[in-house]
Amino acid sequence: MTDEQIKQAIIGIINDINPDEDTSNINPGERLRDQLDLDSMDFLDIVMELRKRYGVHVPDTDYEHLASLDSCVGYLRDKMAGKELVS
Amino acid sequence: MSTEQQQAGFNLKAEGKRVLRGSSGGRVEQKVNPVEKAKGEYDVVVIGGGLAGLTGANVMATQGYRVCLLEQHYNYGGMATWFRRPGGHVFDISLHGFPVGMKKSMRRYWSQEIADSIVQLESIRFDNPQFSFETQFTREDYTNKVVEAFKLDRAHVERFYDHLRKMEYYNDDGKTIREMFEEFFPGRNDVHRAFMEPITYANGSTLDEPAITYGIVFSNFMSKGVFTFSGGTDQLIMKMRKILQSNGVDMFSGAQVERVLVENGRCAGVRVNGRDIKAKSVLSNANIKGTVLKLVGEDHLSPEFVQQAKDVRLSGSSCQVYIGIKQGEEIPFITDLLFCSTADHFTSEELCDLRTKSRTFSFYYPKTRPHLKNAGFTIVSSNNARWQDWQALDDVEYEREKNALIDRTIDHLEKYIPNVREKIDHLEASTPRTFNFYTQQVQGASFGTKFEGLDVSMKLSEQVPGLYHAGSVGIIMSGWLGTVNYGVITANKMAEYLHEAKAK
Numbered sequence: 001m002t003d004e005q006i007k008q009a010i011i012g013i014i015n016d017i018n019p020d021e022d023t024s025n026i027n028p029g030e031r032l033r034d035q036l037d038l039d040s041m042d043f044l045d046i047v048m049e050l051r052k053r054y055g056v057h058v059p060d061t062d063y064e065h066l067a068s069l070d071s072c073v074g075y076l077r078d079k080m081a082g083k084e085l086v087s
Numbered sequence: 088m089s090t091e092q093q094q095a096g097f098n099l100k101a102e103g104k105r106v107l108r109g110s111s112g113g114r115v116e117q118k119v120n121p122v123e124k125a126k127g128e129y130d131v132v133v134i135g136g137g138l139a140g141l142t143g144a145n146v147m148a149t150q151g152y153r154v155c156l157l158e159q160h161y162n163y164g165g166m167a168t169w170f171r172r173p174g175g176h177v178f179d180i181s182l183h184g185f186p187v188g189m190k191k192s193m194r195r196y197w198s199q200e201i202a203d204s205i206v207q208l209e210s211i212r213f214d215n216p217q218f219s220f221e222t223q224f225t226r227e228d229y230t231n232k233v234v235e236a237f238k239l240d241r242a243h244v245e246r247f248y249d250h251l252r253k254m255e256y257y258n259d260d261g262k263t264i265r266e267m268f269e270e271f272f273p274g275r276n277d278v279h280r281a282f283m284e285p286i287t288y289a290n291g292s293t294l295d296e297p298a299i300t301y302g303i304v305f306s307n308f309m310s311k312g313v314f315t316f317s318g319g320t321d322q323l324i325m326k327m328r329k330i331l332q333s334n335g336v337d338m339f340s341g342a343q344v345e346r347v348l349v350e351n352g353r354c355a356g357v358r359v360n361g362r363d364i365k366a367k368s369v370l371s372n373a374n375i376k377g378t379v380l381k382l383v384g385e386d387h388l389s390p391e392f393v394q395q396a397k398d399v400r401l402s403g404s405s406c407q408v409y410i411g412i413k414q415g416e417e418i419p420f421i422t423d424l425l426f427c428s429t430a431d432h433f434t435s436e437e438l439c440d441l442r443t444k445s446r447t448f449s450f451y452y453p454k455t456r457p458h459l460k461n462a463g464f465t466i467v468s469s470n471n472a473r474w475q476d477w478q479a480l481d482d483v484e485y486e487r488e489k490n491a492l493i494d495r496t497i498d499h500l501e502k503y504i505p506n507v508r509e510k511i512d513h514l515e516a517s518t519p520r521t522f523n524f525y526t527q528q529v530q531g532a533s534f535g536t537k538f539e540g541l542d543v544s545m546k547l548s549e550q551v552p553g554l555y556h557a558g559s560v561g562i563i564m565s566g567w568l569g570t571v572n573y574g575v576i577t578a579n580k581m582a583e584y585l586h587e588a589k590a591k
C-alpha cells in the first residue's frame with residue numbers, strides 16, 4: 001500500500017464512522033482531533049476497523065501514533081505493506 | 088411472607104433442583120439443561136446478557152471470534168428490561184432517557200435500524216418548591232431556563248459547562264461535586280438542585296462523588312437533549328438478539344455461571360449449570376464484586392486486589408411504581424419526564440430516603456410503541472433508594488412500606504393529573520429487594536459501583552489474563568450508553584489479547 005492509500009484507508013474508516021463529517025480538506029500534518037469532531041470512542045473504532053479490514057493490530061500504548069494522517073502513515077507503513085486498500 | 092421472600096425461599100427449598108429465575112418469581116423448575124446445545128469450546132464466553140455483555144458479544148462476533156453468551160435469567164437485557172401485565176400493559180424498567188451518543192453507538196455496534204429508532208424526548212419538566220420549568224434539556228434551551236429561573240450570568244454558566252467538559256479521567260483534581268458546586272454557585276441550593284437532581288436519578292450519585300463523574304455524565308447529557316428508544320425495550324432487545332444470532336453467537340438463557348475456570352494462572356472457561364465450557368477468554372457482565380469475589384475466588388488473586396475489590400462501594404438502588412391506565416382511557420400530554428419533589432430543599436440524603444418526597448415520573452404515551460395497534464398509556468415512577476433501609480424491614484413492615492410508597496406516588500401524580508386514580512387498573516411497586524432478586528445485582532444496585540469500581544474492573548485481566556469485565560462501574564460507565572460503550576472498550580482489549588495469545 002502506498003502512503004497515499006494508507007491515508008485513504010484512514011479517511012475511508014472515518015467516513016464510515018462519522019458519515020456527517022467533511023473529510024475532503026483534512027490537513028495531514030495537523031491532529032485529526034483538532035479538525036474533526038472525533039471522541040475517544042471514534043479513535044477506538046479506527047483501531048477496531050484497522051484490525052477488521054487489514055488485520056493490523058494497534059496496541060493501546062501506540063494509540064498516540066494515530067493522531068494525524070501523517071503520523072498514521074509513518075506508523076502504519078510497515079504494518080500495511082503488501083495489503084490491498086479496502087473500500 | 089413477602090413475595091420476594093417467598094420467591095427466595097422457594098429457591099432455597101428447591102436446592103438441588105434448578106429453577107428458572109425470571110419465571111413467575113422463580114417457581115418454574117428447569118427441566119431441560121439450558122446449555123445442552125453449547126459447544127465444548129469458544130474463543131469468548133460472555134457471562135451475562137445485559138447491555139454491556141450483549142454489545143461485547145456482538146463486537147467480538149463481528150471481529151470473527153466464536154462467541155457464546157450465557158444469561159441466568161430467561162430473558163436478555165439485564166436492567167434494560169420490561170414486563171407485561173394483564174390489561175395490555177407493558178412496563179419499561181430503565182427506558183427513561185439517555186444521551187444522544189446512544190444513536191452513534193447503536194449505529195456503529197448494532198445497526199442503522201436500531202439507531203433510527205432513537206428519538207428525542209419532547210419535554211422534560213422540573214417541579215419542586217424551589218423552581219418549576221419545562222425544558223428540552225438541550226444545551227441552549229436548558230441554559231436559557233436556568234439563567235432565567237435563577238437570575239444567573241450566562242457567561243458564568245457557560246464557564247461551568249466548559250470546566251465540566253475539560254475534566255478527564257487521567258487528570259482528576261480530586262474535588263467532590265459538592266465542592267465544585269460551591270465554587271461555581273456558592274450557597275445556591277436551588278441551582279445545585281437543578282444541576283444535580285437529574286443526574287442522581289440517572290446514576291444514583293450523591294454530592295460526595297468525585298466531581299469528574301459529574302463532569303463526564305452531565306456533559307454527555309447536556310448537548311442535544313434526552314433520547315429514548317421508540318418501540319420499547321422489548322423491541323430493542325429482540326432486534327439485538329436477531330443480530331447476535333445472525334452473527335453466529337450461541338446464546339443460552341436460564342444459564343447460571345457458577346465459576347470462572349482458571350488454569351495455570353490464566354482464564355480457561357466457565358462452569359455453567361454444572362458443566363464446564365472452555366474459552367480462551369471470558370467477558371463477565373456480572374457485578375464486578377461478584378465476579379471477583381465469587382466467580383473467580385480469592386485463591387487466584389493477589390490479596391491486595393481482593394481487598395481492593397472488597398472496598399468497592401456499590402451505588403444505590405431504586406424503587407419504582409408501575410401505573411397502568413385502563414384501555415380506552417386517556418391522559419393528556421403532561422411531559423415525557425417529570426422530576427418532581429415536595430421537599431423544601433435539596434439534599435442527596437432526602438432523594439434516597441425510605442419515604443422520600445422526590446421522584447421521577449416517566450410518561451409512556453402510545454407513541455412509545457407506535458407499532459402496536461392498542462398501545463395504551465403507562466406511567467412509571469422511579470426514586471432512589473437504599474438497600475439497607477428496605478432490607479431491614481420485616482415482612483409486615485415491608486408490605487406496609489410498599490403500599491405507602493404506592494399511595495404517596497399516586498397522591499403526587501394527582502397534582503399533575505387530577506383524578507388519575509379512577510383511570511388506573513394496574514398498580515405495582517418494586518424495591519431494592521426486587522432488583523436484587525431478578526438481576527442478581529448485589530444489594531439490588533441499579534447503577535453498578537462508585538468511582539473506585541472502575542479501576543478494579545479495568546485491572547481484572549492483570550490478575551487473571553484472559554478474564555475481562557464490562558458493565559456498570561465507576562458511575563461514568565453506567566447507564567445504557569456507558570455500559571454499551573464499556574462493552575466495546577473491553578471487547579477491543581479482548582481482541583488484542585486473543586491476537587497476542589495466537590501469536591505466541
Ligand SMILES: Cc1cc2nc3c(=O)[nH]c(=O)nc-3n(C[C@H](O)[C@H](O)[C@H](O)COP(=O)(O)OP(=O)(O)OC[C@H]3O[C@@H](n4cnc5c(N)ncnc54)[C@H](O)[C@@H]3O)c2cc1C
Pocket residue numbers: 134135136137138139140157158159160163164165166167180181182183184185289342343344345372373374405407469522525526527528532533534535557558559565566567568570
Ligand atoms: C430503575 C432503573 C432505571 C434506570 N433508568 C435508566 C435510564 O433511564 N437511562 C439509562 O441510560 N440507564 C438507566 N438505568 C441504568 C441502566 O439500566 C444500567 O446501567 C444498565 O442497563 C446496566 O447494564 P449492565 O450490562 O452493566 O448490567 P445488567 O443489566 O445488570 O446486566 C448483567 C446481566 O448479567 C446477568 N448475570 C449476572 N450474574 C450472572 C451469572 N453468574 N451467570 C449468568 N448471568 C449472570 C444478569 O442476569 C444480567 O442480565 C436504570 C437502572 C434502573 C435499575
